[in-house]
Amino acid sequence: MDAPADAVFAFLSILAALAVGAASPGPSFVVVARTAIAVSRRNGVAAALGMGFGGVVFAALALLGLHAALAQVGWLYLALKLAGGAYLLYLAYRLWQGAAQPIVVAESGERAAGGFGRSLLFGLATQLSNPKTAIVYGSIFAALLPEHPPLWVVLALPPLVFLIEAGWYTVVAVAFSADRPRAAYLRSKTWIDRLAGAVMGALGARLVTEAVPPG
DSSP, X not given: OOHHHHHXXXXXXXXXXXXXXXXXXXXXXXXXXXXXXXXXXXXXXXXXXXXXXXXXXXXXXXXXXHHHHHHHOHHHHHHHHHHHHHHHHHHHHHHHHTTTSOOOBOTTSOBOOOOHHHHHHHHHHHHHTOHHHHHHHHHHHHHHSOSSOOHHHHHHHHHHHHHHXXXXXXXXXXXXXXXXXXXXXXXXXXXXXXXXXXXXXXXXXXXXXXXXXXX
16 A cells, blocks of 8 residues: 555554544533533534534644653643543532522423533543543554555544544534423433533542542
């Protein structure tokens, strides 16, 4: 296989691996789905765009050698775990605290929505808070990207990563903002929010535990 063919194969392999990773359930999925159901489809899509921008950040860092940096500087990965775990624990607390609070539904059937930009930043912060995602990006790029990739590969990867991440989570937002999921959520909001908070809390506690060395 010649060099151009190698580059194309590596390029497609990276995109395929990232697509599989994006579809795997995790904190990002919980945040987008709940935002779409509890706030509005528009806000769910905003959170999805935030996930896409977060993916671009990780892709850019991976192109700059994120995996090598984390491998050589052990405390940096631990710091990422601690910060990410703390953020997920905060999200868990907010979800649990607000579980019993009712959602105001307008006469049109649309729920009272927060700002588009706020939901976008919320999605971005959630994506960037997950050190596992940083490791996945770093590992995939380190394993599949050629040592000297062509310029077209370097330029094409970030926007396509955005399309993969934002596209998948937009599908999630649209699906979960449909009438049936919305009605089911409104009927069982307290327990669904507490379940989401428990999932977030468990993931956050695991990251913090992994970051703190045993005594």
